[in-house]
Amino acid sequence: MRYVDEFRDGRAARALAAELRSLAPEGRHVKLMEVCGGHTHAIYRHGLDALLPESVELVHGPGCPVCVIPLGRVDDAISLAERPQVTLASFGDMLRVPGGRRRSLLEAKARGADVRTVYSPLDALALARREPEREVVFFAVGFETTAPATALTLLRARELGVRNFTVFCNHVLIGPALRAILDSPDAEIDGFVGPGHVSTVIGTRPYEFVCRDYGRPVVVAGFEPTDILRAVGLLLRQLREGRAEVENQYGRVVRREGNHEALAAMGEAFDVRPEFEWRGLGAIPRSGLRIAEAFADWDAERRFTVPGRRIEDPKACRCGDVLRGRAKPYECGVFGTACTPEQPLGTCMVSSEGACAAYYAYGRHRRLEEAKA
Amino acid sequence: MSDAVVTLADGAGGKASRRLVEGLFVEELRNPLLEPLEDAAVVAANGARIALTTDSYVVRPLRFPGGDIGELAVNGTVNDLAVSGAAPLALTAGFVIEEGFPRDELRALVASMAAAARAAGVAVAAGDTKVVERGAADGLYVTTAGIGLLDLRAVLGVDRVRAGDRLLLSGGIAEHGIAVMLARGNLALEVDVESDTAPLNGLAAELCSLGPELRWMRDPTRGGLATTLNELAAGAGLTVAFDEEAVPVREQVRAACEVLGIDPLTVANEGKLVAVVSAAAADEALAVVRAHPLGRDAALIGRLREDTEPLVLAQTPFGTRIVDMLVGDPLPRIC
Numbered sequence: 001m002r003y004v005d006e007f008r009d010g011r012a013a014r015a016l017a018a019e020l021r022s023l024a025p026e027g028r029h030v031k032l033m034e035v036c037g038g039h040t041h042a043i044y045r046h047g048l049d050a051l052l053p054e055s056v057e058l059v060h061g062p063g064c065p066v067c068v069i070p071l072g073r074v075d076d077a078i079s080l081a082e083r084p085q086v087t088l089a090s091f092g093d094m095l096r097v098p099g100g101r102r103r104s105l106l107e108a109k110a111r112g113a114d115v116r117t118v119y120s121p122l123d124a125l126a127l128a129r130r131e132p133e134r135e136v137v138f139f140a141v142g143f144e145t146t147a148p149a150t151a152l153t154l155l156r157a158r159e160l161g162v163r164n165f166t167v168f169c170n171h172v173l174i175g176p177a178l179r180a181i182l183d184s185p186d187a188e189i190d191g192f193v194g195p196g197h198v199s200t201v202i203g204t205r206p207y208e209f210v211c212r213d214y215g216r217p218v219v220v221a222g223f224e225p226t227d228i229l230r231a232v233g234l235l236l237r238q239l240r241e242g243r244a245e246v247e248n249q250y251g252r253v254v255r256r257e258g259n260h261e262a263l264a265a266m267g268e269a270f271d272v273r274p275e276f277e278w279r280g281l282g283a284i285p286r287s288g289l290r291i292a293e294a295f296a297d298w299d300a301e302r303r304f305t306v307p308g309r310r311i312e313d314p315k316a317c318r319c320g321d322v323l324r325g326r327a328k329p330y331e332c333g334v335f336g337t338a339c340t341p342e343q344p345l346g347t348c349m350v351s352s353e354g355a356c357a358a359y360y361a362y363g364r365h366r367r368l369e370e371a372k373a
Numbered sequence: 374m375s376d377a378v379v380t381l382a383d384g385a386g387g388k389a390s391r392r393l394v395e396g397l398f399v400e401e402l403r404n405p406l407l408e409p410l411e412d413a414a415v416v417a418a419n420g421a422r423i424a425l426t427t428d429s430y431v432v433r434p435l436r437f438p439g440g441d442i443g444e445l446a447v448n449g450t451v452n453d454l455a456v457s458g459a460a461p462l463a464l465t466a467g468f469v470i471e472e473g474f475p476r477d478e479l480r481a482l483v484a485s486m487a488a489a490a491r492a493a494g495v496a497v498a499a500g501d502t503k504v505v506e507r508g509a510a511d512g513l514y515v516t517t518a519g520i521g522l523l524d525l526r527a528v529l530g531v532d533r534v535r536a537g538d539r540l541l542l543s544g545g546i547a548e549h550g551i552a553v554m555l556a557r558g559n560l561a562l563e564v565d566v567e568s569d570t571a572p573l574n575g576l577a578a579e580l581c582s583l584g585p586e587l588r589w590m591r592d593p594t595r596g597g598l599a600t601t602l603n604e605l606a607a608g609a610g611l612t613v614a615f616d617e618e619a620v621p622v623r624e625q626v627r628a629a630c631e632v633l634g635i636d637p638l639t640v641a642n643e644g645k646l647v648a649v650v651s652a653a654a655a656d657e658a659l660a661v662v663r664a665h666p667l668g669r670d671a672a673l674i675g676r677l678r679e680d681t682e683p684l685v686l687a688q689t690p691f692g693t694r695i696v697d698m699l700v701g702d703p704l705p706r707i708c
Contacts, residue, residue: 106381225691365693
């Protein structure tokens with residue numbers, strides 16, 4: 001398969017691994033954060049962590065859109081879905097996310113709420129046009145990767161004059177999250193593997209502050225095994241040479257200036273919220289999007305009232321530490337016991353891109369092997 | 374998630390389904406025939422050993438590239454008997470029909486069922502029909518049950534699997550699940566993939582000729598190969614280690630899975646079997662399967678070994694990873 005096989009070549013990967021060993025600093029531990037959940041998934045799915053030098057550790061960042069939605073917002077979505085006239089359209093990933101009292105949209109659906117899985121916000125708009133007697137609410141989540149599609153859908157809804165369609169907006173921004181992690185007192189991240197898909201939209205410029213203000217290198221990477229290994233190599237080289245720059249390993253897709261059309265649509269349809277709460281990370285200033293005044297008629301939060309209650313993360317759950325790279329999934333006391341993919345306590349265990357779920361699904365045996373050794 | 378109500382995840386064939394079956398059905402219905410939870414129960418009667426199985430079909434859409442619900446309902450039950458080491462004797466079929474269902478379409482689906490039964494060499498010997506009000510069912514649901522006579526040459530069971538045994542897969546995976554998902558038409562993806570639905574009784578009988586060297590067989594349907602291998606590992610108390618690159622996946626299927634972000638190991642098959650054979654008989658078993666039209670792409674994909682914890686481990690070109698069962702299902706109602 002073109003564009004896939006050449007990046008999954010085991011021999012090339014082993015050659016890269018050998019190069020990484022020569023680049024790894026001696027007598028020093030290096031912590032690199034892969035920001036994006038897609039990277040976390042790829043690392044475990046292919047077993048890439050086994051190829052890294054011992055002194056290089058990958059920690060998992062906040063870039064899993066499902067994982068960062070706070071409990072209160074899930075409850076808000078459930079309360080929307082439970083309104084008799086509402087059809088809630090959602091990406092499949094969000095259905096199993098537990099809200100407060102561990103109830104999920106999937107359970108609300110089983111109890112009679114009209115919840116449907118869609119693959120894109122445009123599908124939700126089409127649903128609204130097909131069923132004009134229903135109030136279709138699209139549960140919008142995701143970073144700058146999915147926000148443009150929601151924005152374009154809002155533009156389209158206005159153009160078509162579709163009145164029974166609204167968006168419950170939970171889009172978040174990657175830059176402010178990175179800043180929050182870098183500002184936390186015990187941040188010990190030496191460099192970042194930058195997200196690939198987000199960067200196709202925003203470009204690489206929004207990461208320049210990481211180098212300028214915090215002196216850490218960023219390498220934007222693709223999602224195939226050799227992409228990730230190459231990005232790690234570029235980061236190690238920067239660290240060795242004392243540089244802190246934004247480099248683009250994913251040049252086949254990502255441009256420095258990003259995608260103008262997508263950014264313009266977002267600019268038209270959304271405003272930045274003064275602050276937004278993130279699961280595990282707390283409230284982060286200017287980190288979330290809401291629907292712009294001009295699109296107020298398509299804003300679910302304006303059309304319906306939602307409880308809007310803030311719900312504390314479960315005490316036992318260390319999602320926040322995992323999302324900041326302060327704890328490995330297996331260091332959480334409930335990992336694999338009270339919190340498993342079938343009975344998730346924390347969001348990191350729900351989506352296959354969540355650090356805990358990826359580690360649970362693909363990486364657990366490594367601990368067993370280490371224990372044996 | 375609380376357990377107060379049944380959710381779609383409970384029916385998806387992965388871990389949630391297993392909890393429902395073990396925690397509710399087995400608890401209430403407990404008996405020695407049911408408890409092994411194999412694809413078919415074995416009933417001894419008058420000196421004969423009869424395999425008994427049942428399955429319901431709620432696939433949507435009713436027709437998909439490569440098959441339809443009628444063919445699927447025959448092949449699925451035939452295959453559950455076949456991988457239990459039984460030659461199918463007869464099937465029953467129950468139909469739940471939604472009021473307003475087109476009669477012509479019903480006839481066509483039953484004709485397809487008849488053709489599948491002929492191809493498998495089995496009769497649909499008894500049936501039942503119920504019509505429910507509009508909205509109380511989605512078009513048509515079919516339930517089949519079957520009995521088969523156990524092949525006395527082979528003695529199959531997960532308890533017969535030993536460390537060192539080899540794992541044989543009869544062909545490319547994930548074709549049925551992907552074909553059905555694409556047939557729903559809500560993904561703008563044009564890929565030419567057909568369901569692999571086929572009766573496996575001929576192929577399984579060939580394998581039974583290996584006698585005691587054949588240990589265990591399954592057809593990896595809902596939940597895909599990943600689920601079947603996890604059941605094998607748990608049942609045998611052994612680690613299942615396989616080479617991910619040795620698992621045949623057709624190029625188009627692989628491309629579709631890649632675009633959709635789905636692991637082909639978790640996608641349903643309806644015409645493939647996976648067998649455990651002794652290391653000594655592995656090459657012979659491979660030759661036997663490859664000689665059959667349904668096994669041309671067969672491959673030996675891995676082996677069983679002792680380990681501290683029975684897991685399913687895939688060797689990738691880069692390292693190893695755990696292959697777990699799905700929790701829910703990205704593809705609802707595929708069979």
